[in-house]
Amino acid sequence: MINKSLKQLGQALAAKDISSVELTTLFLDRIARHNPELNAFISVDRDRSLAQARAADARLASASVAQPAAPLTGIPIAQKDLFCTTGWKTTCGSKMLADFVSPYDAAVIAKLRDEAGMVTLGKTNMDEFAMGSSNETSWFGPVKNPWDMAHVSGGSSGGSAAAVAARLAPAATGTDTGGSIRQPAAFCNLTGLKPTYGVVSRYGMIAFASSLDQGGPLATSAEDCALLLNAMSGFDARDSTSLDRPPEDYARALEKPLNGLRIGLPKEFFNDGCEPAVMAAVEAAIAEYRKLGATTVDISLPNSHLAVPAYYVIAPAEASSNLARFDGLRYGYRAPDYDGLDDLYMKTRAQGFGAEVKRRVLIGAYVLSHGYYDAYYLQAQRIRRLIAGDFAAAFTSCDVIIGPTSPTTAFKLGERTADLVKMYLSDIYTIAVNLAGLPAMSIPCGFADGLPTGLQLIGNYFDEARLLNAAHRYQMTTGWHERMPEGI
Amino acid sequence: MSLTLEQVQKIARLARIEISETEAGTTRDHLNGIFQLIEQMQAVDTRGVEPMAHAQEQSQRLRDDIVSEPDCRAACLAIAPETEAGLYLVPKVIE
Numbered sequence: 001m002i003n004k005s006l007k008q009l010g011q012a013l014a015a016k017d018i019s020s021v022e023l024t025t026l027f028l029d030r031i032a033r034h035n036p037e038l039n040a041f042i043s044v045d046r047d048r049s050l051a052q053a054r055a056a057d058a059r060l061a062s063a064s065v066a067q068p069a070a071p072l073t074g075i076p077i078a079q080k081d082l083f084c085t086t087g088w089k090t091t092c093g094s095k096m097l098a099d100f101v102s103p104y105d106a107a108v109i110a111k112l113r114d115e116a117g118m119v120t121l122g123k124t125n126m127d128e129f130a131m132g133s134s135n136e137t138s139w140f141g142p143v144k145n146p147w148d149m150a151h152v153s154g155g156s157s158g159g160s161a162a163a164v165a166a167r168l169a170p171a172a173t174g175t176d177t178g179g180s181i182r183q184p185a186a187f188c189n190l191t192g193l194k195p196t197y198g199v200v201s202r203y204g205m206i207a208f209a210s211s212l213d214q215g216g217p218l219a220t221s222a223e224d225c226a227l228l229l230n231a232m233s234g235f236d237a238r239d240s241t242s243l244d245r246p247p248e249d250y251a252r253a254l255e256k257p258l259n260g261l262r263i264g265l266p267k268e269f270f271n272d273g274c275e276p277a278v279m280a281a282v283e284a285a286i287a288e289y290r291k292l293g294a295t296t297v298d299i300s301l302p303n304s305h306l307a308v309p310a311y312y313v314i315a316p317a318e319a320s321s322n323l324a325r326f327d328g329l330r331y332g333y334r335a336p337d338y339d340g341l342d343d344l345y346m347k348t349r350a351q352g353f354g355a356e357v358k359r360r361v362l363i364g365a366y367v368l369s370h371g372y373y374d375a376y377y378l379q380a381q382r383i384r385r386l387i388a389g390d391f392a393a394a395f396t397s398c399d400v401i402i403g404p405t406s407p408t409t410a411f412k413l414g415e416r417t418a419d420l421v422k423m424y425l426s427d428i429y430t431i432a433v434n435l436a437g438l439p440a441m442s443i444p445c446g447f448a449d450g451l452p453t454g455l456q457l458i459g460n461y462f463d464e465a466r467l468l469n470a471a472h473r474y475q476m477t478t479g480w481h482e483r484m485p486e487g488i
Numbered sequence: 489m490s491l492t493l494e495q496v497q498k499i500a501r502l503a504r505i506e507i508s509e510t511e512a513g514t515t516r517d518h519l520n521g522i523f524q525l526i527e528q529m530q531a532v533d534t535r536g537v538e539p540m541a542h543a544q545e546q547s548q549r550l551r552d553d554i555v556s557e558p559d560c561r562a563a564c565l566a567i568a569p570e571t572e573a574g575l576y577l578v579p580k581v582i583e
Contacts, residue, residue: 010523073507074566100567101567103560103564103567104560104563105565105567106578164572187530188516197543197544198543200542211542211543212543235548237551237556240548240549241542241544243544244547245547280545303532305528306528306529306532308525309525309526309527309528309529311531312522312526313529314524320503324504328569329568329569329576329578330564330567330568330576331567331568331569332569334569336568338579340579340580341578341579341580341581342504343506344578344579345504345507346504346507349503349504349505349506350505350506350507357516357521358505359519360502361503361505361516362496362499362505362515362519363498363519363522363523364503365502365503366491366495366499369499369502375530376526376529378539379529379530379532379534380529381539381540381541382537382538382539382540383532383534384536385538385539386532386534387535387538388540388543419535420518420521420522421522421524421525423520424522424525427558435543436543437542437543437544438543450528458560464523482514
């Protein structure tokens with residue numbers, strides 16, 4: 001049951017082969033057994049999950065051929081702990097919000113629970129305020145990679161990735177500001193999708209960098225991601241950048257043959273910056289795509305080397321503004337001792353934020369300050385346009401861009417915490433996509449020294465269905481995505 | 489570019505984050521490392537390139553000026569560290 005696809009689970013639930021309470025109990029028991037070691041979940045609430053499962057069973061019982069239940073009804077899902085969730089703590093991996101219970105639900109939470117009928121299994125661990133690439137900045141401690149407990153699960157959606165990889169949940173939500181869905185997916189042998197900016201509502205997603213943040217699914221297959229995106233996406237007037245587009249079925253093109261698909265291979269992604277073992281897996285995947293009928297074309301993204309520098313101006317600038325709300329007055333942590341209002345702010349933020357969050361807030365405050373705004377912030381925004389222009393030019397000669405998701409496999413816990421820049425460069429292939437606002441996926445493409453490798457597929461705006469199609473056809477012939485770690 | 493300790497303290501003050509003298513040195517070193525990465529941008533000629541603030545360039549959506557949210561005052565106050573008579577309490581700011 002733990003290896004069934006979401007479609008199969010939905011069919012089993014609809015046929016009453018299993019109840020949502022039984023299925024939820026199965027995963028809760030796995031969480032109870034394995035989470036103490038993995039640390040994938042920050043909050044688990046058995047009673048609340050089972051109450052939701054009973055409600056789902058009632059929905060399933062009253063469904064009929066004429067009025068079937070929504071396809072994911074009764075299937076449990078783990079939620080990244082930056083989606084505000086009534087009745088649960090929403091910590092965002094921070095001491096600042098360690099006891100925070102939101103008075104309202106994020107759009108994604110409400111859609112998956114109330115419209116889709118999915119059961120919340122728990123809230124997953126993450127880098128503090130989603131700032132990190134290894135889940136080591138979490139106030140609640142690092143997450144271990146189920147493929148090798150000495151290695152990181154990736155970040156920032158590291159808890160979600162570890163939970164699904166260890167089959168403590170059939171699927172999970174994540175968010176991706178610079179690679180936070182795709183990189184953990186690559187490190188944990190999962191399929192992760194960052195949608196086009198504006199497709200999934202940001203309402204109730206605790207903001208990191210608002211012009212880059214986008215929620216999306218982490219699951220074991222492209223088919224599962226398509227079904228989840230169907231349930232997560234849609235216009236939301238409460239998010240000022242939500243796009244008002246007609247609903248679409250992201251699973252509609254899954255089975256389409258890949259004959260004639262033009263795959264762009266950016267020369268900047270195929271240089272010596274990538275570990276040879278990862279590159280070998282990526283090359284093998286490209287060969288597989290050729291067998292499936294796709295053609296490849298060499299392209300160039302000449303400004304891609306500027307993506308990480310521009311990102312570390314734009315994202316901290318937006319973060320310093322977004323995180324100004326944590327003032328110790330309205331919600332969240334407040335320092336116990338202070339001398340006056342200003343001191344309350346200073347001490348609350350000094351004690352409530354971890355080191356990485358502070359660094360990024362400070363960078364943001366600096367690049368936005370008088371005298372530096374043009375040289376840093378505006379320059380970064382101009383480079384952002386060059387990067388988006390590179391992609392626009394590339395998509396005139398190809399349909400999908402393919403390369404590695406990350407230059408390495410999951411690195412060891414503690415290995416990069418002292419070298420910040422090396423940690424930041426872990427996202428070298430993913431960040432440009434967020435700057436441009438494009439959709440992209442990571443799918444499993446083999447192993448290097450026992451650790452999973454990820455293949456990144458980047459699409460043009462609103463081309464999620466095509467990406468999912470390309471991912472699904474590859475998964476039908478390779479089976480890398482079906483591998484799961486031993487001993488769990 | 490290289491930040492001084494004074495600049496680090498000034499930024500920390502702008503960001504309302506207290507930094508001790510011992511922390512300031514480490515923070516400066518970390519920030520200078522990150523700025524080395526950022527400085528790569530300065531070699532690029534971007535004259536004539538319009539800054540891109542957002543992925544989807546669309547004008548701000550407007551809505552009718554009507555009440556759209558329920559009253560959540562009690563729920564919001566319930567999670568505040570300190571309130572009194574329906575108000576957030578802050579330390580005294582006017583003597």
